[in-house]
Structure formats: C-alpha cells, structure tokens
Amino acid sequence: MKTYKYITIIVVIFTSLLFVQCSDDDDNGNVLGEVTCDDGIKNGDETGIDCGGSACEPCAVEALDFSGNFQQEDQMGRPGINTVFGTTGMKDAFNVTIPSEMGAAFQSSFESNLMALNPDYTTNLLGLDATVFTTVLASDALWVAETGVTTYYNGTEVLTGRNLTDDVIDVSLILIFGGPDGSEKPTLTSDFVSSNDATFSTSFPYVASPF
Amino acid sequence: MKKTKFLAAIGGLGLAALSVFLIAADHIDAPAVAGTSTDITDFYAFQGENPDNLVFVANVQGLLAPGQPTEQAIFDENVLVEFNIDKTNDLVEDELIQAIKRNDSMYFFMPTTNSQTGLTSTINAATQIGVVKISTTTDVQTSTNDDGFKFFAGPREDPFFFDFVQYGEILAGNAPGGFNNPGSDTFAGTNVLSIVVEVPKSKLGSPTPGANPLNPSARLYNAWVEAKRKQ
Incomplete structure (x- = not known):
C-alpha cells in the first residue's frame, strides 16, 4: 500500500x-x-549534498557527538595511595569516592594498614603521627604550589607537586618506614632505583618517546 | 631483552603474586579497573618550562609492551579523562579540564562554571578549549590555543620507576634483607598513553592558603585526575 x-x-x-x-x-x-547548489541532491563534482566540489560552498565538518553521561571508574591524586593503603574489597570503592568524602570513609583503614606495614611506626620525617599522616593521605589530592618549586620532595621542599623525575617511591618508603629522622629500617627506605630509564624533555610535552 | 626479563620475573613470582606484582603508583590499583581503558596509571603536576604555566600529565593503560606497535595503544572514545583542580581546600573541584578522543584527535573542554562535582559528568561541546591530533612514535603532534594552553596525547614511555618485583617479595615475606642495591626498575621499557595539558596559571586563578597543615601559609592547588566511562 x-x-x-x-x-x-x-x-x-x-x-x-x-x-x-x-x-x-x-x-x-x-x-x-542542470547542476545547482540548491537542488537537494549530490551531483556534479559535489562531495556532499549541495556542497563541496568546484561550484558549491565547502561541506560543513560532521558534528562530533560528545553526548551522554560519564560515570567514574578510577581516580588518582598522589602516587601509590590506593595501591599501598587500600585494603582488599575497598580499592574499588576508593576509586569511586569523591575526594571530599575520602577522609571520613578511609582514614581509619589507612591507619590500620600503615601499622600493619610498619608495626614500629611512631612518627615520620614530617613529624606526623599515624593518625595525622593517614588523614593527609586518605584525601587523595596532589598539592601543587601556585608559585615556586614543584616537587614531591627535593630535600627542602615537600609535597608541592610531582615532577616526572621525582623518586616518589623512596619518599613514600622513608615516610612509612624511616621513623622520625628517616634513618630507621634502611633496607626498606629505598628501592635503589633512583631515576627513570628514559630521559625527559625540558619542553612540552616533557614525557619521553615510547619504546 | 627487557620484555623477556619482565615476563620471567612474572613467571618467577607465580600467579598468586601477579596481582600484587603489577600494581604500583596507580597502575592496576583495583580489581574493577585493572587492565581496562579507564585505568589511570599515574598523575603528575609541575611547573612548566615557562614558570607562568602548570603542566598536568595523566597516564592511562599502563604496562604496554615494549616494541609493540603503538597503533595498538588506543585511547577509548568512551572514556573521559578529567583534571580536577580545587582552589578552596574543600576538595571539590573549582576548575575542570576534560579530555576525550574522537576519530584521530583528542578534544579538550574547560567548563567555565563547574557544576559537575560528583561521580557523573557530561560534556558541553561549547566549552571546547582545544584539540590535538593523537601522536604516534614518529608523528609527534602538539597544539596551542589562543589562551596559551598546550595539548598533547599519545603513547609515551612510562615515566614511573620502581623495583616493584622486590617490593612484592618483601610484602610476601621472601626478602628479609629488604631491597636490593642496585634495584631493578620493573617498569623499564614499558609504555603508557599520556595526556598532557599545559595551563597558564592566570587561567586557573589563585588558590587560598591552608591545604598543607605543615605549611599553612602556602598557596596550593589540590589536584587529581578521574577517568569516567560513558554509560
């Protein structure tokens, strides 16, 4: 019909x-x-309907689709936080918790994990006891200085950013195992890998070419 | 050679230790994201070559094998990567830069007023601030917009370094002597997918002091990266 x-x-x-x-x-x-630019069909040397080719206006770029809702699956501020302090069954939850709610949700379990990693923990090179240290770490945002040196730790400045060259593992190990002056448990306060296996650029995009 | 050593190390540790072995920084940090296109491996934030700028680097999809054609390292068009910047120490982002792949390019957005502070995000196409063709090993592409932002996306060498094999041995109780000196970089020779944005500090605005209880007068941004999947 x-x-x-x-x-x-x-x-x-x-x-x-x-x-x-x-x-x-x-x-x-x-x-x-007759071929015209308003006949509603793709003809002549047009590359689209009434556009492109020798006679008509260029065709518009196809609009990209950015629609939809995007749901969080992973999150990261400081290096190794979820890896070291997240407990089995809570790692996924940590990744889908917004930072403003992380402290209340995870500080106590982080503290338990810290004490499990280093039962001798009293305080660390920053002078932070277990509760204060894990309170700082549980809210997983990286501090970045507005002006001046940005570094995870360079011997003077601490937690003002993270450079590609920063040995964040040694910093973390010292703060977890090194005690008040960083000298305790010397076999655990450095992994003796102090630099990357490729050289970074001093210019954008800074990260090194792939292997 | 490095790949062989890498695989031998995994074999030596045994399957039970594999999940422990392969996590570090944020690589494969939790069961739900391990090995997926939303797995963030690392986040860096530092002052740029131009000291008026800050640089943010998000790496995803870690442990891409050495020598593997980088064409196999592909950004997922369903994954939105977000750089979050809090300036008021409430750990709620005040500035947001979004990145997502379409066709051969990475598109960047910066909503002027951020109403997306939760676990779900949308993209307002009108807030686009830049686009850059995704680089390959031989074709390195960067772009700059009128405000001085710079953009890059593509496979890069994984900047992370750590003797994670030995750390796993220590945690497993197999290494009473602790770390080896010298250590062995477990991540040597592996690649990641990098998204790099360089931002004029003037476009972020100034943070209020108080983030760091040890140095309360310091003006610090609270920054973090999120990966979100289209539903």
Missing part, C-alpha cells in the same frame, strides 16, 4: 517536471540535467 503511494508521488513529481520542461519554450532544453 505504501509502495503504491510512493510510486504515485514520484509519478506526480516527474509529471510536473515534464510539464515545466515542455511548457517552457525559452529554456536551453537542459533543465533536468
């Missing part, structure tokens, strides 16, 4: 076009074959 309607419409259109052509004695006899 629909097919009949469709055919009828086409027939009507063609009939009317023929009528136009036949009734117009002044044209050049080529109305049906």
